[in-house]
Amino acid sequence: MPSAEVPDIVVGRLPIYLRALAFMAAAGQEITSSHELGQKLGISSAQIRKDLSHFGEFGKQGTGYRISHLQEQIKRILKVSQEWEVALIGIGDLGHAVARYNGFKNRGFHIALLFDNDPAKIGTRLGDLEVLDAARLKETLAERQIKIVMIATPAGDAQSVADTCIEAGVKAILNYAPISLTAPEGVRVQHLDPVAYLQWMTYYL
Amino acid sequence: MPSAEVPDIVVGRLPIYLRALAFMAAAGQEITSSHELGQKLGISSAQIRKDLSHFGEFGKQGTGYRISHLQEQIKRILKVSQEWEVALIGIGDLGHAVARYNGFKNRGFHIALLFDNDPAKIGTRLGDLEVLDAARLKETLAERQIKIVMIATPAGDAQSVADTCIEAGVKAILNYAPISLTAPEGVRVQHLDPVAYLQWMTYYL
DNA sequence: TAGATTGTTAATCGATTAACAATC
DNA sequence: TAGATTGTTAATCGATTAACAATC
Numbered sequence: 001m002p003s004a005e006v007p008d009i010v011v012g013r014l015p016i017y018l019r020a021l022a023f024m025a026a027a028g029q030e031i032t033s034s035h036e037l038g039q040k041l042g043i044s045s046a047q048i049r050k051d052l053s054h055f056g057e058f059g060k061q062g063t064g065y066r067i068s069h070l071q072e073q074i075k076r077i078l079k080v081s082q083e084w085e086v087a088l089i090g091i092g093d094l095g096h097a098v099a100r101y102n103g104f105k106n107r108g109f110h111i112a113l114l115f116d117n118d119p120a121k122i123g124t125r126l127g128d129l130e131v132l133d134a135a136r137l138k139e140t141l142a143e144r145q146i147k148i149v150m151i152a153t154p155a156g157d158a159q160s161v162a163d164t165c166i167e168a169g170v171k172a173i174l175n176y177a178p179i180s181l182t183a184p185e186g187v188r189v190q191h192l193d194p195v196a197y198l199q200w201m202t203y204y205l
Numbered sequence: 206m207p208s209a210e211v212p213d214i215v216v217g218r219l220p221i222y223l224r225a226l227a228f229m230a231a232a233g234q235e236i237t238s239s240h241e242l243g244q245k246l247g248i249s250s251a252q253i254r255k256d257l258s259h260f261g262e263f264g265k266q267g268t269g270y271r272i273s274h275l276q277e278q279i280k281r282i283l284k285v286s287q288e289w290e291v292a293l294i295g296i297g298d299l300g301h302a303v304a305r306y307n308g309f310k311n312r313g314f315h316i317a318l319l320f321d322n323d324p325a326k327i328g329t330r331l332g333d334l335e336v337l338d339a340a341r342l343k344e345t346l347a348e349r350q351i352k353i354v355m356i357a358t359p360a361g362d363a364q365s366v367a368d369t370c371i372e373a374g375v376k377a378i379l380n381y382a383p384i385s386l387t388a389p390e391g392v393r394v395q396h397l398d399p400v401a402y403l404q405w406m407t408y409y410l
Numbered sequence: 411t412a413g414a415t416t417g418t419t420a421a422t423c424g425a426t427t428a429a430c431a432a433t434c
Numbered sequence: 435t436a437g438a439t440t441g442t443t444a445a446t447c448g449a450t451t452a453a454c455a456a457t458c
Contacts, residue, residue, distance in 0.1 A: 007424080009425075010425090011405060012405050015400070015401035015402075015404040015405055019398065019401065020385055033440090034439075034440075040385070044426075044428095046426070046427050046429090047425090047426060047427075049440065049441060050427085050442085052441085053440095059440050059441080060439080061434045061438075061439050061440040061441085062437075062438045064439065064440080065440090078407055079407045079410060080404050084403075084407060093305045094302040094306065096298060096302065097299040097301065097302035097303075098399075100299075101298075101299065101383075103398075103400055104400060107404070108404060148407070148410075171409075172406035172407065174399060174403055178308035180225055180228055180246075182245070188406045188409055190402040190406060192397065192402065193220070193224065193308075194306075194355070194379060195220070195309060195313070195314065197220075197379055198291070198313070198353065199219070199220040199223065199283045199285050199312070199313060200216060200220055200283075201353070201376075201377035201379070201393045202283055202284045202285055202289060202353070202377065203282070203283050203284060204377075204393055205284060205352055205376055212449075214449075215449090238416090239415075239416075240415080249450075251450070251451050252450060252451075255418085255449090258416095258417055262417065264415075264417080265458060266415050266416040266417085266456070266458045267413075267414045267415050267458040268414080268415070268416085268458065269414090
């Protein structure tokens with residue numbers, strides 16, 4: 001029974017399920033069960049079934065889930081059936097790596113715009129994209145109606161870049177800069193902080 | 206009252222607190238309160254006090270928390286008061302960016318070893334480190350008693366690299382490769398998957 | 411002192427799990 | 435059919451919040 005009020009934490013697990021399903025599909029597997037999926041992810045089978053039940057019925061009693069079908073459905077739920085155009089701001093080492101990262105392909109995103117404020121970088125090409133002048137960030141994002149950006153600038157620039165993006169109508173920010181960003185209601189920010197994960201793990205060492 | 210059984214989710218918030226405290230400290234601030242910290246992070250003040258109470262008493266009634274002291278205490282709890290030596294395996298675009306990332310400094314980690322299996326890369330230098338031959342990964346990690354590695358290899362190599370690291374005694378793996386890794390009990394794996402975050406955010410668009 | 415904020419208790423809220431009828 | 439697995443309900447478990455005495 002689909003509901004309007006799906007817990008945040010449930011939505012957050014859907015990309016994990018999607019990743020595991022893609023892995024199985026790549027190995028040629030066609031069917032899986034909540035039990036198998038749960039074992040792979042260290043999650044109970046009941047939780048997987050419960051999570052999915054927030055959105056509908058995707059399996060078959062006695063059989064399990066058809067992987068390709070479940071992938072399609074979860075992609076639809078997450079709105080990544082079609083590809084989103086994403087802008088990347090800050091083309092330093094990290095930005096380069098992000099721009100060349102092949103993990104976006106077929107997962108709902110493609111990098112459509114690159115920005116930097118360094119005259120030495122503006123106008124250069126990276127893959128089949130030209131690095132644009134960050135001075136025109138706001139106008140360009142608004143024109144192209146970009147809703148999602150990734151920020152890979154130095155820490156000191158990240159907040160003002162974020163502010164500009166938000167003014168241009170951006171609603172989701174993935175922040176690679178080592179700094180906490182603040183954003184108004186209605187704009188989602190995720191911080192990709194490798195050190196936070198490392199620190200978490202060292203607690204248990 | 207410190208307890209032996211601190212919930213995982215509480216430990217996971219400590220690095221976030223630490224990051225916010227570092228930000229305040231960098232701005233010259235000396236004192237904060239659970240209320241202020243909570244507002245910055247979108248967390249209730251009660252939760253912050255409750256979280257900290259698992260480990261001890263770090264504040265002063267009527268005043269709040271001395272930032273430098275709280276930082277020290279949380280670092281001690283997370284075992285990042287001293288720096289851990291970390292190995293980085295896979296020196297492609299992403300590995301380069303990780304190696305040059307300045308966010309590790311002063312947060313409990315430093316990259317001590319670089320590995321790749323490409324003869325063209327082995328022996329070259331990156332900063333003040335030489336890229337070592339991944340063929341000797343296991344021996345070298347064991348000799349140096351490395352407990353933490355970051356994997357930035359292509360997806361196809363990541364699991365076997367992880368297995369080798371685990372055989373060498375590694376207990377914590379930060380995985381940048383776009384693939385789910387499996388590891389035995391006692392080894393912690395964190396997957397740094399930017400696309401999972403993007404997919405989570407698009408749900409709300 | 412008066413005001414503020416901690417650490418902690420108890421109450422509330424929400425998420426996870428166990429169990430099972432339905433059914434493929 | 436017999437076996438397996440779903441989707442869902444109810445019970446359990448755990449985390450968050452509200453409230454407040456203690457006290458700086």
